[in-house]
Amino acid sequence: MPRFKPYDYDQHSLVAINYLEQLQPGTFEHAVHYLIEHKLDLSVFYPRYRNDDTGRCAYDPAILLKIILFAYSKGITSSREIQWCCETNILFKALSCDTVPHFTTLARFVSGHADEIEALFEQVLLVCHEQGLLxxxxxxxxxxxxxxxxAKEWSGTFKELGEKRDKLRRLIRHHLDEHFQRDKAETEAELDRDIRHAKMILSLDRAMTKVDDFLNTQRPRQGQGKRSKEVKSNLTDNESxxxxxxxxxxxxxxxxxxxxxxxxxxxxxxxxxxxxxxxxxxxxxxxxxxxxxxxxxxxxxxxxxxxxxxxxxxxxxxxxxxxxxxxxxxxxxxxxxxxxxxxxxAQKGKYGKRHQGSQPSSRKSIIPASEFQFDPIHLTCRCPAGHQISYRGTREDNRGTLRAYFEGRLLQCRHCTKKHQCMHNPSAADHRHGAGRQVCFALAQQRAPxxxxxxxxxxxxxxxxxxxxxxxxxxxxxxxxxxxxxxxxxxxxxxxxxxxxxxxxxxxxxxxxxxxxxxxxxx
Known part of the structure; x- marks a missing residue:
């Protein structure tokens, strides 16, 4: 029978650990510790604290910074996981001097010190300059x-969000009418069904209230540039x-x-x-x-x-x-x-568009703009089916080329026999919203460089x-x-x-x- 080394979990052990010795030179944790202790000025964090005379002692920003920077360097962003690491990981213990900040303290420090982090970024950049790294x-x-x-599902223009609110309101009204018309539940199965039905109505009502409050308190977002138009807002984070x-x-x-x-x-x-x-x-x-x-x-x-x-x-x-x-x-x-x-x-022939190899292009081949009858004198345009499409204006593109833009009316394109050859997405013409075929033409001009x-x-x-x-x-x-x-x-x-x-x-x-x-x- 083989023999193994004996072991016993029911025993005590006294291990002496020097935390500074755990931070070996040349490692990231040592660099963080050295910079914060000897190079960086953390007084930018001090004005946030109001416990000079009274109140509980706070965690030193140096400790919190060392913990958070080391955790982020390892791909750990969860505040709860960072707290757990401070309890179990020897390197976290060495950086925190065996303290365990609560996860809410760590979360507030990251989210509430954006200006101080920028000041810290500049101090580290100055150290890089002093070390000759720039x-x-x-x-x-x-x-x-x-x-x-x-979530992108909560995005849309104010018109689209208003339509979403109206749709939610109609759904709530429909389910309420259905609920009131139903007799009082007589069996347990019907009672469970009514409970689920009521929860769904409450969920729809919360969603409608969320959209309605946003529309009543916010203003439409405008895009950048001279021809700025409304861009999609987001109910959760309207700056994204x-x-x-x-x-x-x-x-x-x-x-x-x-x-x-x-x-x-x-x-x-x-x-x-x-x-x-x-x-x-x-x-x-x-x-x-x-x-x-x-x-x-x-x-x-x-x-x-x-x-x-x-x-x-x-x-x-x-x-x-x-x-x-x-x-x-x-x-x-x-x-x-x-x-x-x-x-x-030879790149396109060798690799194809967007390096797709020799695979055939999946993009649909449609009637090119050259098949449209464009009159640059009167700024009119007729589609291959003979319909005159709407003029949408003349403007410069990103390369400074002056172009005339035209767009077919949806009712024209919806019933056109050539829509499957002319439109990128012909199924969109069958919906109430959208636009017809859009084309543009470069205008000949004698312009300065x-x-x-x-x-x-x-x-x-x-x-x-x-x-x-x-x-x-x-x-x-x-x-x-x-x-x-x-x-x-x-x-x-x-x-x-x-x-x-x-x-x-x-x-x-x-x-x-x-x-x-x-x-x-x-x-």
Whole structure:
């Protein structure tokens, strides 16, 4: 019979642990501990406390910060789980000096100190500068769209939300009438059915009240730009927005980060509740300039030769004009820049659209706009079926091209024999809401060169191609680290200010990791 080492659970053991020895140099936990104890000024947190003379002693912000930063670096965002880690994990015990803050204390600290987290972000950035981790040679700007703590089913324009409220009201009235017409329940089964029916009515009433209160207390959200129109509101978090991503439509925020090339240090982090990115470029550039001036790094960073790069989502005429007027050395290509590059001439044939390989395109082939009869003199248009469609105005697109826009009336398209060949979604014509086929035509014009043309010339040059080729390798690994290694897949807070605080918290952790890996802590 085999022999095993004996063991006995009913025994006592006295283990002497030095918490400081658990924080080994070169690790993230040691970097957090050293920065908070020796480099960072946490007095920005003190004005929130009112227990100078009376009241219970509070947890030191240094302790809470160490716990939260270390937990977030391990992908732990649940306050209850963080509390459990403080009770069971030796590294959490070492950082917290064997204290166990309640999960509500941890949650309030994260959600209630957005301004203080931003100040802390700047202090860590200054440490990166002092340690020589900032090159200030090239900045790459990009956005990462993530879901918010709000359901997209509660989104809509005020008209759509009003229709939703009316539909809920009709459902409640229908079920109440059905309930009153039913005789008093005589059996237990009928009683259970009536209880479930009453609960459903109460649930519908709460939903209707929620929509009605929102419509009575809020105002419609307006989009950005000269032709701003109403955008969809959200009852749960009205500062978030519906956004298109590679994985479908989400209700969320766009976390925009500006990254320095030398060691991929994040120099600016902001969250925006809008899907389009071109409105976010100017606020990010202004924030970087002001932060560098405030920290004493540079009085005018853009005049020191720093290059700014961003992807095509940030390209429009207004941004190009801003870069030109401010003399910022920027490279932001339009969405056609690869089609002008001979290196990518065979890409579509080799990989297909959006790198779909040799698979045939799933997009439906419809009648092109060239089959429509467009009269640029009188600004009229007839569809292939011979119907005149409505003129919707003339305006410039994102590339500065003047275009005339036309739209078919729904009643025309609904009964048209060619709707299956002409419309992207012919089934939409059978519904009451929607629009018919939409087409646009470029208008011939003798116009002066635009700022977009100026940027095209810069990006298409050999120097521009060489500079822009660095953008993806600078900023994309940062999003990969935060999303994959740190586990940030959605924001758990509500409201732009709180979400921005959480986004900056993750970016702060990324920068501390860089200090731990490349810095000279304690030397």
């Amino acid at each position: 090159g200030n040679e090239l900045f790459a700007i990009d956005g990462c769209k993530m879901s918010s703590n709000a 927005a519906k956004m298109m991503t590679g994985k479908g439509t989400i209700q969320g925020y766009n976390g925009v980060a500006a990254v320095d090339k030398k060691h991929q240090i994040i120099i600016d982090a902001q969250a925006f509740g809008e899907g389009q990115e071109h409105h976010t470029l100017k606020p990010v550039l202004v924030s970087i300039e002001q932060r560098y001036r405030r920290l004493g790094i540079s009085s005018d960073i853009y005049q020191d030769g720093t290059v700014v790069t961003a992807d095509t989502g940030f390209a429009n005429e207004a941004n190009m004009r801003y870069l030109h007027e401010r003399q910022i050395n920027g490279y932001i290509p339009d969405n056609q820049f690869r089609s002008r590059d001979p290196k990518f001439s 635009s700022y977009t043309d100026w940027m095209k010339q810069r990006v298409d040059s050999e120097q521009g191609k060489a500079i822009y080729s660095h953008r993806m390798s600078v900023v994309e690994p940062v999003f990969g680290n935060i999303g994959t290694n740190k586990g940030l897949s959605r924001f758990s807070l509500r409201g732009r200010k709180k979400v921005q605080g959480q986004w900056q918290l993750y970016c702060l952790i990324h920068n501390i990791e860089k200090i731990a890996n490349y810095g000279r802590l304690g030397k």
